[in-house]
Amino acid sequence: MQVDESMQAALSNALARSSWADTIDGVKSIVAKHLDGMDSSATIKKTSFFNHTFAPDITLTWPNAAERGVFLRFPDDVSYLTASVDGDIPNGSMVLGLGELEQRDGAEALASTSKAHETLVLDPPGIEALQTEKKDQKSGLPVVTAAVARGARGLFGRMKAQSVASTITQGLSGAASGDAEKTRSAATVTKEDFAPRESVPLEHLIQTFWIAGGSKASEYPGEFQARAWLGSEELRLVLDTAEVDDLLFWRQVGADVTLKELLAISSVAIPSNLRRLVQANVDRLAAKAAWVKPEQRLKEPEEPDFDWSLESGLLRLAGPTFAVYFARKKDRFKLLIANNKRDGITATDLLARAEGLGIREITQADTRRTLVFKTDDITQDSATEQVAKSFGADARVTKAQATVPGGTHVTVDFEDSTVVAVTNSSPSVGDLGRTAVKALIELDADADAAMTAFLSLPDEIPTDVLGGASQVELPEMGLHDSPEIGSEAEPSITDESAENTS
Amino acid sequence: MELAQGKWKDANPVSARCAPHFGGHRAIHGLDSLQYARDMFAEEAHEAGADGVRKAKRWLDATTRAEVRWIFPEDAARDKLTFNWIDDSKFVFDLGGIFSANGPVANKTFMAEVKNYTSAGSQGTMYSEYLARCYRARVVNPGYADHFMWITWHPFSVTNWSKLTTAAEVKAAVLQHRAKALGIADEQSAEAAIEQAVCESIAESLWLLVLSDKHELLMLSPDDRAAVIAAQIKKAS
Numbered sequence: 021m022q023v024d025e026s027m028q029a030a031l032s033n034a035l036a037r038s039s040w041a042d043t044i045d046g047v048k049s050i051v052a053k054h055l056d057g058m059d060s061s062a063t064i065k066k067t068s069f070f071n072h073t074f075a076p077d078i079t080l081t082w083p084n085a086a087e088r089g090v091f092l093r094f095p096d097d098v099s100y101l102t103a104s105v106d107g108d109i110p111n112g113s114m115v116l117g118l119g120e121l122e123q124r125d126g127a128e129a130l131a132s133t134s135k136a137h138e139t140l141v142l143d144p145p146g147i148e149a150l151q152t153e154k155k156d157q158k159s160g161l162p163v164v165t166a167a168v169a170r171g172a173r174g175l176f177g178r179m180k181a182q183s184v185a186s187t188i189t190q191g192l193s194g195a196a197s198g199d200a201e202k203t204r205s206a207a208t209v210t211k212e213d214f215a216p217r218e219s220v221p222l223e224h225l226i227q228t229f230w231i232a233g234g235s236k237a238s239e240y241p242g243e244f245q246a247r248a249w250l251g252s253e254e255l256r257l258v259l260d261t262a263e264v265d266d267l268l269f270w271r272q273v274g275a276d277v278t279l280k281e282l283l284a285i286s287s288v289a290i291p292s293n294l295r296r297l298v299q300a301n302v303d304r305l306a307a308k309a310a311w312v313k314p315e316q317r318l319k320e321p322e323e324p325d326f327d328w329s330l331e332s333g334l335l336r337l338a339g340p341t342f343a344v345y346f347a348r349k350k351d352r353f354k355l356l357i358a359n360n361k362r363d364g365i366t367a368t369d370l371l372a373r374a375e376g377l378g379i380r381e382i383t384q385a386d387t388r389r390t391l392v393f394k395t396d397d398i399t400q401d402s403a404t405e406q407v408a409k410s411f412g413a414d415a416r417v418t419k420a421q422a423t424v425p426g427g428t429h430v431t432v433d434f435e436d437s438t439v440v441a442v443t444n445s446s447p448s449v450g451d452l453g454r455t456a457v458k459a460l461i462e463l464d465a466d467a468d469a470a471m472t473a474f475l476s477l478p479d480e481i482p483t484d485v486l487g488g489a490s491q492v493e494l495p496e497m498g499l500h501d502s503p504e505i506g507s508e509a510e511p512s513i514t515d516e517s518a519e520n521t522s
Numbered sequence: 523m524e525l526a527q528g529k530w531k532d533a534n535p536v537s538a539r540c541a542p543h544f545g546g547h548r549a550i551h552g553l554d555s556l557q558y559a560r561d562m563f564a565e566e567a568h569e570a571g572a573d574g575v576r577k578a579k580r581w582l583d584a585t586t587r588a589e590v591r592w593i594f595p596e597d598a599a600r601d602k603l604t605f606n607w608i609d610d611s612k613f614v615f616d617l618g619g620i621f622s623a624n625g626p627v628a629n630k631t632f633m634a635e636v637k638n639y640t641s642a643g644s645q646g647t648m649y650s651e652y653l654a655r656c657y658r659a660r661v662v663n664p665g666y667a668d669h670f671m672w673i674t675w676h677p678f679s680v681t682n683w684s685k686l687t688t689a690a691e692v693k694a695a696v697l698q699h700r701a702k703a704l705g706i707a708d709e710q711s712a713e714a715a716i717e718q719a720v721c722e723s724i725a726e727s728l729w730l731l732v733l734s735d736k737h738e739l740l741m742l743s744p745d746d747r748a749a750v751i752a753a754q755i756k757k758a759s
Contacts, residue, residue, distance in 0.1 A: 040592075069751075073579060075583075097572075
């Protein structure tokens with residue numbers, strides 16, 4: 021958030037208004053704007069109260085976290101404020117001083133009292149210290165400031181806020197590079213200055229960076245949490261924390277990531293991180309279904325020819341002349357299919373693009389008749405063309421059974437523009453995407469080669485970190501070693517296959 | 523704790539931030555701060571006074587029917603609670619707030635004088651000036667304070683108690699303090715100048731509250747209070 025006028029100056033102007041209502045509305049609007057700057061994921065609501073002994077002026081809520089009341093307080097008498105935190109304001113609240121507090125007499129007692137009550141006391145310089153650096157979305161600071169809004173405790177003036185922010189952001193980058201000292205400092209700060217509800221996920225994030233950076237859990241400078249696996253919230257934190265261009269890092273992160281966790285994230289703050297995560301795990305991030313849409317992509321010159329993104333709860337692969345959407349179930353495409361119904365394609369067109377798709381069964385139909393033709397590979401069987409010609413010019417291939425490179429059988433539906441796995445396993449998005457585009461989009465040789473190259477594992481991923489379709493061996497107790505991971509991942513595959521009907 | 527009197531000396535007490543629509547409620551640049559301080563009630567400069575104001579705020583807020591938004595001597599509250607006598611000297615109420623959004627006084631504003639006394643002291647004398655202040659405040663800005671409270675921990679003028687909130691008492695007080703309230707020295711002229719309707723409206727808006735420390739035992743429990751506040755927030759959203 022861009023702060024043009026200092027918060028203190030803006031508050032002073034608002035407080036100088038003659039009308040009580042105008043004053044209060046002005047003060048609350050300024051505070052709400054700065055709170056939004058700390059954590060844009062929070063829902064911020066102004067209450068009808070102002071400077072009330074027991075009732076918050078503003079409430080902060082999050083989808084998966086407890087509500088935090090924000091109490092506005094004048095800074096005149098710090099001891100009075102301390103007594104209020106000690107006796108009247110609910111534990112875990114946020115108190116926002118409408119003037120500087122950190123340098124005032126009694127600030128030390130206020131800091132210790134608020135910490136004991138898991139209450140965060142902020143003053144305007146403290147908020148601004150957290151927001152000034154937020155201009156750099158890729159520094160990791162946004163995650164820290166959001167964590168402060170959710171669960172920091174104690175007095176956060178300018179000095180404290182700067183110290184906490186820099187220690188944790190440096191600790192995250194330090195963890196990714198195996199710097200034990202910076203990692204230890206960050207871990208200590210998370211324990212000291214955050215209530216457990218926030219310190220646990222924060223330290224988990226540090227540990228994720230530590231492991232994903234290639235360090236061993238046994239060498240972590242602190243207490244390693246046994247359940248250090250990635251849920252969607254943790255994954256969102258990793259994606260949004262800081263830009264990491266090391267594909268090996270994302271390969272390690274991806275060891276535990278399934279499409280379920282990925283699709284639970286509505287959007288990401290640093291798109292390049294998502295792109296690298298999928299690229300580095302294109303061989304093992306599994307999807308059940310893909311829907312293909314022909315489209316001429318309008319892109320800026322600096323944008324890559326191919327890109328991964330999240331859109332409407334789907335994983336999207338954008339190419340020069342198409343977009344592919346990936347989901348865990350074909351049902352997710354119901355509306356898209358209904359609005360984009362196509363005719364099938366001619367057998368001749370199919371044969372022109374079927375090389376390497378392992379198509380062993382096609383369904384042809386015209387207005388009256390349907391014929392299912394099975395063989396080992398339609399491109400290798402001279403009868404395919406004859407059968408197609410026997411139908412006449414109106415005949416279209418509506419479906420085909422193909423085999424993706426990993427061996428999974430899929431149904432290509434030319435009317436629905438979908439490719440859906442028909443076996444109990446789900447193919448990788450790389451294999452599924454390649455088959456879907458080749459079967460459903462007309463590509464020339466260069467475009468085919470470019471698409472195939474993009475959907476292959478990057479050269480930066482050495483063979484010694486390649487695991488099976490869903491396993492990467494990490495040294496000692498890595499992220500994937502938690503027994504909960506396997507037991508969580510397997511049922512999700514079974515559930516999906518049970519619903520597999522194309 | 524810093525004395526309120528000291529704060530007034532160096533803090534440009536009612537600066538250009540003063541509400542322009544307050545009539546005589548103007549900046550006091552150049553005003554002798556000692557004179558200004560003397561014009562305040564004596565205990566405004568003492569910690570006991572501040573404690574009383576905070577106790578009163580806490581009790582009023584705990585009723586869940588009233589909300590104290592401004593308390594003296596917090597800096598931001600000064601120009602919200604300060605008025606001018608006709609000679610441009612200042613007087614200030616101890617706290618100001620608003621009643622909750624239900625009941626007969628819903629959303630009405632109030633200002634209060636707080637006496638954290640353990641004896642009657644000189645409350646009778648001060649109450650008279652307080653009534654003159656109420657009159658002046660209502661005349662200067664009729665819509666600014668709908669109700670006036672006198673909150674004390676010890677009764678006073680008990681033989682005259684039932685008359686303390688009458689229009690006649692208000693009129694008598696204004697007459698007594700006519701020089702500052704009306705700017706008229708002559709008693710007969712002052713009496714003719716007093717607006718009876720204003721005296722009556724003030725009498726109707728006077729609250730005389732005698733609290734005791736035991737009142738705090740009658741407050742809602744924290745859990746019950748939190749439930750009421752949560753319901754109020756939900757209802758207002």
